[in-house]
Amino acid sequence: MTAELFDSHCHLNLEPLNAACLEFIREAGSVGVKGFLVPGVHPDDWPGIRSLAGEISSVQAAYGIHPMHADRANDRVFEQLREYSCHGVAIGEIGLDPHCPVSLERQELAFREQLRIAVDSGLPVLVHCRQLFQQVLNILREEHAGHTGGIMHAFSGSLEMAREFIRLGFVISICGTVTWDNAVRPLQFARQLPLEHLVLETDAPDLTPQRYRGAFNRPAWLPECAVRVAELRGIPFDEVAVATTAVVRRVLRLESGTIF
Numbered sequence: 001m002t003a004e005l006f007d008s009h010c011h012l013n014l015e016p017l018n019a020a021c022l023e024f025i026r027e028a029g030s031v032g033v034k035g036f037l038v039p040g041v042h043p044d045d046w047p048g049i050r051s052l053a054g055e056i057s058s059v060q061a062a063y064g065i066h067p068m069h070a071d072r073a074n075d076r077v078f079e080q081l082r083e084y085s086c087h088g089v090a091i092g093e094i095g096l097d098p099h100c101p102v103s104l105e106r107q108e109l110a111f112r113e114q115l116r117i118a119v120d121s122g123l124p125v126l127v128h129c130r131q132l133f134q135q136v137l138n139i140l141r142e143e144h145a146g147h148t149g150g151i152m153h154a155f156s157g158s159l160e161m162a163r164e165f166i167r168l169g170f171v172i173s174i175c176g177t178v179t180w181d182n183a184v185r186p187l188q189f190a191r192q193l194p195l196e197h198l199v200l201e202t203d204a205p206d207l208t209p210q211r212y213r214g215a216f217n218r219p220a221w222l223p224e225c226a227v228r229v230a231e232l233r234g235i236p237f238d239e240v241a242v243a244t245t246a247v248v249r250r251v252l253r254l255e256s257g258t259i260f
């Protein structure tokens with residue numbers, strides 16, 4: 001039996017995965033992907049994520065507002081997020097993204113408030129960041145997010161920045177981009193960062209591994225990432241699986257008895 005993998009970021013509640021979400025979970029399970037963290041991107045997603053996690057023990061819930069929807073954030077929504085935070089294992093995905101059609105000012109406001117909610121509730125955060133790595137690092141420091149830590153999802157910063165986030169108490173998530181023919185940075189993370197600071201994710205339905213590019217991504221393709229990381233480090237697949245799953249458990253504070 002091969003060791004179990006944990007998909008630390010997959011949007012099972014969103015199209016097109018939601019139409020056959022149980023099937024995608026079963027398919028993933030058949031290739032050893034036994035745990036799933038489903039992040040929220042919009043307040044309208046939260047009820048669906050909550051019921052999915054309530055129904056399926058291998059699904060863990062996170063709640064948050066993606067920078068893309070930061071203009072939906074207001075006091076009432078933050079209040080709802082505080083309530084939802086009692087039912088999840090993390091706050092996310094939250095952060096800054098200059099490609100999103102919402103002003104960075106609005107994004108930062110939503111990001112900071114959600115970090116405060118996470119710190120108040122003692123929950124780790126799932127950080128979405130493109131380009132603005134130094135800014136995000138500063139905000140995480142200013143909001144004391146190192147107390148709860150979290151995951152730098154689909155991280156695309158430099159190796160030096162990755163080390164800064166690790167120093168603050170975050171782990172780096174490697175996704176399907178590590179399998180892409182033109183990959184550069186993910187290869188450095190896979191080779192050079194200590195395994196105890198790495199997790200794996202698909203970000204399904206996005207970031208499809210090289211072999212399946214053109215199709216939408218699914219959790220059953222997470223082993224593609226683990227195989228690549230194992231190759232790059234020159235270690236067995238099982239060592240990558242055991243280590244990265246243990247890191248997810250540590251970051252999300254899942255008890256070792258948790259079934260997934």
Ligand SMILES: [Zn+2]
Nearest residue numbers: 009039093203
């Ligand atoms: Zn995502």
